[in-house]
Amino acid sequence: MSAPTSVGPDSDGPGLQRPDFGRPSPALLARADRGLARFLARSTEDQDDELGDGAPR
Numbered sequence: 001m002s003a004p005t006s007v008g009p010d011s012d013g014p015g016l017q018r019p020d021f022g023r024p025s026p027a028l029l030a031r032a033d034r035g036l037a038r039f040l041a042r043s044t045e046d047q048d049d050e051l052g053d054g055a056p057r
Contacts, residue, residue, distance in 0.1 A: 024032075
């Protein structure tokens with residue numbers, strides 16, 4: 001005995017993956033926005049000059 005096969009298109013029923021699979025979560029998007037804002041922010045001090053006197057090490 002064999003199982004009956006459908007001749008029509010597949011149904012849009014639930015699959016193995018969630019409907020929102022592949023979409024980032026709102027929390028992840030918020031974290032990325034904060035990271036990008038921090039990356040693009042202008043620093044007010046020279047981060048390479050740890051001594052503060054402007055002399056290279």
